[in-house]
Amino acid sequence: MGQVSATSTIDIAAEPSAVLAALSDYREVRPAILPENYRDYRVQEGGTGAGTVVHWILQATEKRSRDVLADVTVTTDSVTETDRNSSMVTVYRVTAAGAGSRVETTTRWQGAGGIGGFFEKTFAPKGLARIQTALLGNLKTRLER
DSSP states (O other), X not given: OOEEEEEEEEEESSOHXXXXXXXXXXXXXXXXXXXXXXXXXXEEEOOBSTTOEEEEEEEOSSSOEEEXXXXXXEOXXXXXXXXXXXXXXXXXXXXXXXXXXXXXXXEEXXXXXXXXXXXXXXXHHHHHHHHXXXXXXXXXXXXXX
């Protein structure tokens, strides 16, 4: 088994604190910015910031989905979602960039072994990066309007 990861980055014309607040809002903002690959989204506990527990099914491809139950932690510059059902961890890091912010999201997990692991490591990051890019694009649109 090897580690698999996907990273996407976007610049947003909004203050880092506003971006971090939006990313930490799992009740209003998150459901509004999720691309169609997310289904059965629901907040289990909390809803804003650290201590939130959120569920969704990530439909990565037509045949591959992942049931995610994520615990949320928040620092002064990041939001982290740690999946209870797998080794998957997603970190959204927000930094100042010019007059706005740069958001970088990275998702990592322990991949399968063997030939399946080879294909997972080869193709999964590209597919997940497309999903991340859609989510970040939706966040940008929401914060810049």
